[in-house]
Amino acid sequence: MKILFIGDIVGEPGRRYVGEILDQMLPEMQPDLVVANAENATRGRGLSRRSAEELYDAGVEILTMGNHTWDQRQIFEFIDDDMRIVRPANYPQGTPGRGFTVVRVGKQEVLIINVMGRTFLSTLDCPFEAVEKILADHPQIRHVLVDMHAEVTSEKLGMGWAFAGKVSAVLGTHTHVPTADARILPGGTAYISDVGMVGPHDGILGMKREQVIRRMRTQLPTKFEVADGPRQFCAVMLELDDESGKAVRIEQVHYEEPST
Numbered sequence: 001m002k003i004l005f006i007g008d009i010v011g012e013p014g015r016r017y018v019g020e021i022l023d024q025m026l027p028e029m030q031p032d033l034v035v036a037n038a039e040n041a042t043r044g045r046g047l048s049r050r051s052a053e054e055l056y057d058a059g060v061e062i063l064t065m066g067n068h069t070w071d072q073r074q075i076f077e078f079i080d081d082d083m084r085i086v087r088p089a090n091y092p093q094g095t096p097g098r099g100f101t102v103v104r105v106g107k108q109e110v111l112i113i114n115v116m117g118r119t120f121l122s123t124l125d126c127p128f129e130a131v132e133k134i135l136a137d138h139p140q141i142r143h144v145l146v147d148m149h150a151e152v153t154s155e156k157l158g159m160g161w162a163f164a165g166k167v168s169a170v171l172g173t174h175t176h177v178p179t180a181d182a183r184i185l186p187g188g189t190a191y192i193s194d195v196g197m198v199g200p201h202d203g204i205l206g207m208k209r210e211q212v213i214r215r216m217r218t219q220l221p222t223k224f225e226v227a228d229g230p231r232q233f234c235a236v237m238l239e240l241d242d243e244s245g246k247a248v249r250i251e252q253v254h255y256e257e258p259s260t
C-alpha cells in the first residue's frame, strides 16, 4: 500500500500547488491514499469549506489539522459531518469533530490519527494516552498513521519511539520546515520529525517575511498574510506492507520553483 502524506498546506498558493503537483504525480506514483495536513489551508489559518472542497477535488482524501483547527469559525458548521477531517485527538472530550478516522483502502482499513504536542502549544490532554486509547479501541486495524502536530523535534521523536512497532508511521507536521531524519524505526514504523509545507517558499513558514520579521523585532501585534512568489511542495511517500501494515519505505517528495 502506498500512501502520500503532504505537509502543511499554506493558503491559496499552497492549495493551487497541491492541485498542480497531484495532477502530474498521481498518474505516475499511483498512491492508494492521499492525506494532507490542512490546518493552514485558508489564508494560512484554519480551513474553510471551500478550501476543503478544493483539496478533495485535487485528490486529497483525508485532511489532518492542528493548533489552527478553529481559526476559520465556519469549521464548526461542517467538522462534525465531514468524516474526512481529523483534528487533534487530545482536545478534551466533547470537542467538535473527531481525532481519528478510518478509511478503507482496497481490502484494508487505515486508521488516521492526529495529535498535538504540548511544548510551546496549548496544554491539551496527553497525546501519548490519546494515541494509546485509539489503538486499544481498534485492535483489528494494522495500517495506522499518526500525524504528530508539534513544535519541538524531541516531542515528535518521543511519539515515534513510544509507538515504534505499534503503528505504521509517525509523521511530524507544524514547523513547515522539512527535516532530514526520515527513517524506519525498529518494528516497521516510518518516522520523520517534520514533513515540511506546501506554499510560498520565500516567506517565513509561508507568510510574508517582512511582517514576520517586523513582529520579531518589535514584538508588536502584526497582521500576517500569506506570501506570494515561488512555491515549494513537501510530502512523504510511504510504502506499507499490505498484510502487516509495517512500513517498508519512507521517501521525501520535494518540488520547488526557483526563487526570483
Ligand SMILES: [Fe+2]
Binding pocket: 039, 066, 067, 068, 149, 173, 174
Ligand atoms: Fe500548526
